[in-house]
Amino acid sequence: xxETPTTSGFSRRRFFSASGVAAGLVVLAACGxxxxxxxxxxxxxxxxxQDQGQNRDLAVAELAAGLEVLAVNTYQAALDAATxxxxxxxxxxxxxxxxxALAHHKxxxxxxxGILRSAGRAEVSTPNAQLKPTVDxxxxxxxxxxxxxNLALTLEDIASQTYLxxxxxxxxxxxxxxxxxIQVVDQQHIAILRYALGMYPVPEVFQKTxxxxx
Amino acid sequence: MQIDDxxxxxxxxxxxxxxxxxxxxxxxxxxxxxxxxxxxxxEEVDVDEVAQFNARRRRALQAMGLTGAGLAARSVVYGSLGxxxxxLIASPASADKNxxxxxLQTASSLERLAVNTYNAAATQxxxxxxxxxxxxxxxxxxxxxxTMMQHDEHRKGFQAQTTALGGRSQDQPNRKFQDVVNKxxxxxxxxxxxxxxxxxxxKVATDTYLVNLAMFEDTKSKEIMxxxxxxxxxxxxxxxxxxxxxxxxxxxxxxxPIGADLADLPxxxxxxxxxxxxxxxxxxxxxxxxxxxxxx
Numbered sequence: 001x002x003e004t005p006t007t008s009g010f011s012r013r014r015f016f017s018a019s020g021v022a023a024g025l026v027v028l029a030a031c032g033x034x035x036x037x038x039x040x041x042x043x044x045x046x047x048x049x050q051d052q053g054q055n056r057d058l059a060v061a062e063l064a065a066g067l068e069v070l071a072v073n074t075y076q077a078a079l080d081a082a083t084x085x086x087x088x089x090x091x092x093x094x095x096x097x098x099x100x101a102l103a104h105h106k107x108x109x110x111x112x113x114g115i116l117r118s119a120g121r122a123e124v125s126t127p128n129a130q131l132k133p134t135v136d137x138x139x140x141x142x143x144x145x146x147x148x149x150n151l152a153l154t155l156e157d158i159a160s161q162t163y164l165x166x167x168x169x170x171x172x173x174x175x176x177x178x179x180x181x182i183q184v185v186d187q188q189h190i191a192i193l194r195y196a197l198g199m200y201p202v203p204e205v206f207q208k209t210x211x212x213x214x
Numbered sequence: 215m216q217i218d219d220x221x222x223x224x225x226x227x228x229x230x231x232x233x234x235x236x237x238x239x240x241x242x243x244x245x246x247x248x249x250x251x252x253x254x255x256x257e258e259v260d261v262d263e264v265a266q267f268n269a270r271r272r273r274a275l276q277a278m279g280l281t282g283a284g285l286a287a288r289s290v291v292y293g294s295l296g297x298x299x300x301x302l303i304a305s306p307a308s309a310d311k312n313x314x315x316x317x318l319q320t321a322s323s324l325e326r327l328a329v330n331t332y333n334a335a336a337t338q339x340x341x342x343x344x345x346x347x348x349x350x351x352x353x354x355x356x357x358x359x360x361t362m363m364q365h366d367e368h369r370k371g372f373q374a375q376t377t378a379l380g381g382r383s384q385d386q387p388n389r390k391f392q393d394v395v396n397k398x399x400x401x402x403x404x405x406x407x408x409x410x411x412x413x414x415x416x417k418v419a420t421d422t423y424l425v426n427l428a429m430f431e432d433t434k435s436k437e438i439m440x441x442x443x444x445x446x447x448x449x450x451x452x453x454x455x456x457x458x459x460x461x462x463x464x465x466x467x468x469x470x471p472i473g474a475d476l477a478d479l480p481x482x483x484x485x486x487x488x489x490x491x492x493x494x495x496x497x498x499x500x501x502x503x504x505x506x507x508x509x510x
Contacts, residue, residue, distance in 0.1 A: 091477045096484030107491035164444060168436045173428035180424045180440065184493035187444040188451035192487045196479075198471025201452045202360070205367045207444030 053171035058119055060166045060175070061112045063214070064182075065124035067159050068109035073127055074135060074155055075102040078148045088144050094196060101152065101189055108182050115175070130213060131158065146197065153193045158211050160186035165212040314432045315381030316504040318372050320388065321426070321439065323507030324419050325369035327387035331395055331415060332362040341402035343409075350465035354405070354456070361449055368442045375435055382509045390506035391418060406460040413453035414500070420446040421495040422502045429504075451487030458486045 079098050082090045113123040127135075135155065142148050163183035170176045191201040335343050336358050346354050373383040387395075395415075402408050423443035430436040458480075459467050467479055495501065 089477070091479060092481035093476065093479035093484040096481045098484075100485040100488070104488070104491040111492075160444060164440050167427060167440045168433045176428045177424070178492070180427050180443065181492040181495075183440065183444055184420060184424065184447040185488050185491060187447040188488040191448040191451040192455060192484070195452070195455065195470070195472060196476055198473060200360075200470060201455075202364070202445060202448040204445060205364045206371070206438075206441045208441075 065112040066128035070127035319384035320507030323388035341408040350468035
């Protein structure tokens, strides 16, 4: 037994990452309600609680997309700075990390925007307005690899904790799954960043939510 | 370069403080949940509740394509997925089978198995894991001890939640994966084998909890499981990195803090901990279905 992914895993993931989850948000938000009000078969365009659940899920998708834009922009800026020798010598493992994390966050963003688009909402292309000024200020002070890694750690903490806090509020099972899949990967980014920064990689017994945004 | 034992101890102490805070958060929810338990204790069979559960299940199955022709078609695609897990949710609920409680009991059983397995690896020196020398040996020892403690706290958290919902606490190891452990242990001949196997158990926990999140009815249970899932995911990433360094013949780079040796880490160390942008769940083999650890 090993943890080698099955060949079907990737294609299934890609399938769900766009239309599947988006359709799930619409369908399951309509028929997967928890209010038990007697509407057994779940009719599209149903009661207000169903609409509220769907709207809540889509609000989380918008929030998540805004965080992903912020992460993409910040990692891209760090990569640009490294390429232009503004961060000093960049260790190979750090270079690989930045490229990998950047690609991951682009995929996360695409997934949430796919959900929003399929639900008739506008895609998100601007970073989270609440955090952007702070992140811009922090990035302006980044002079080396350690500074960039610390900023990345801050962003990953915020993103991962936001997903953790959002998951219990989501009504669509597919949205819960997608948020969980991303939370896992963001937590893994954090573990490796902490190791690179000289810290123990798994500091908490239970993941916290004190840095989550809403 | 030497391990900074003092700093590592401080980090572990900090982790333990954080744990105390987290357990306080859980403890605060217990009275509310106990209230629910008291309400449910006196309910022999709540016909309405069972009917509502079955209605939700039916809608979920429809959405997943798991009824009628959809179920048949999905069985062709996913093969044995149509056995345990699908069988469980495709079966109407009965009054004595609360899915939330089953999930929590099974999570407890996974944590019990993890504690037992890490403990056995360390005390019985399985695969020579306790004989690794140098900085790598120190880090591995600390990781095993810390991770074992964390899993034990996860077990306690899941057990407390189980009883708060009116269920019986599970303290036995998971039946499905105990069998896997029993078969695997004799084949673990080197430290890297043990690290890889520990990684497999962490992936089972991570992915089982990920799948479970969409099945819970109880919100607080969902919060706790998502919180634990985030920690198991970090165990997994750490073990993948350690495995890669052992495999690459660079155990001297397993050190905390890594310090200036960060420059010597192979490029792959920056990506090996997270092979995909989204966690890839491998059903059904690496999932502990809810009926593999429930109290019987």
